[in-house]
Amino acid sequence: MKYSNMLFLSTMMVFIFLSGCGQNQVEDQATTAHSTFSESDSLAYLQKGKTIAAATFVTLAGKLKAAMKSGGVSNAVSYCNLTAYPLVDSLSKVHDATIRRTSLKVRNPKDAPTPQEHAVLKMYQHQADTGKPQMPFVTTLEGERIAFYAPIHINALCLQCHGKIGETLSEDNYAHIKELYPQDEATGYTDGELRGMWSISFQ
Numbered sequence: 001m002k003y004s005n006m007l008f009l010s011t012m013m014v015f016i017f018l019s020g021c022g023q024n025q026v027e028d029q030a031t032t033a034h035s036t037f038s039e040s041d042s043l044a045y046l047q048k049g050k051t052i053a054a055a056t057f058v059t060l061a062g063k064l065k066a067a068m069k070s071g072g073v074s075n076a077v078s079y080c081n082l083t084a085y086p087l088v089d090s091l092s093k094v095h096d097a098t099i100r101r102t103s104l105k106v107r108n109p110k111d112a113p114t115p116q117e118h119a120v121l122k123m124y125q126h127q128a129d130t131g132k133p134q135m136p137f138v139t140t141l142e143g144e145r146i147a148f149y150a151p152i153h154i155n156a157l158c159l160q161c162h163g164k165i166g167e168t169l170s171e172d173n174y175a176h177i178k179e180l181y182p183q184d185e186a187t188g189y190t191d192g193e194l195r196g197m198w199s200i201s202f203q
Ligand code: HEC
Pocket: 061, 064, 068, 073, 076, 077, 080, 081, 082, 083, 084, 085, 101, 102, 103, 105, 106, 107, 108, 109, 111, 152, 153, 154, 155, 157, 158, 159, 160, 161, 162, 186, 195, 196, 197
């Protein structure tokens, strides 16, 4: 593991993210990364991040579907409320990584983005708004921890709880969501839209 190279890269990336930054600068940075950052390290963490995000998604989606089947959307909302956060937290222990889901519009205030995550979310949102693909990538945090980010998109299943109120998300279900999450901002989405991202960090 070439930490000195990663440190250099992270400093540059933070600088680029925070300095106003459109998509092109970030893409340029990704190109620079290949010459300064050990490509195999970067690829290994990218792969690890993708595997963990996929495994966590499968677990969450599987439990969600089962809860919806047994007691409808309302039951699944209660289920998510009780278990989504602890579940992701316990998977963090299994994978020896910190796994988070975050968004510019959160349902659970605990999922609110850190300043660094906010900068990445803004970049993904800008890419989505301008019709560009949003790609997973790795960088370093505080020069030590390695962070993986990947976009999360909405599909048909998600709309029942994150869609447009009175349309894809029923008034009744929304009322239940609001009871549990009075500050909920995570509605109004359409199929395929950017919902947020995975933020996974390794020690
Ligand atoms: C049955 C309702 C339901 C469905 C269906 C659902 N969600 Fe959620 N979602 C929730 C609830 C409730 C939370 C808050 C969980 C918590 O308290 O940790 C949440 C939280 C999230 C978060 C974490 C950020 C935040 O806003 O707190 C993301 C990201 C997310 N959902 C994406 C999705 C995606 C993508 C889908 C479809 C694959 C989906 N959800 C389907 C109810 C749902």
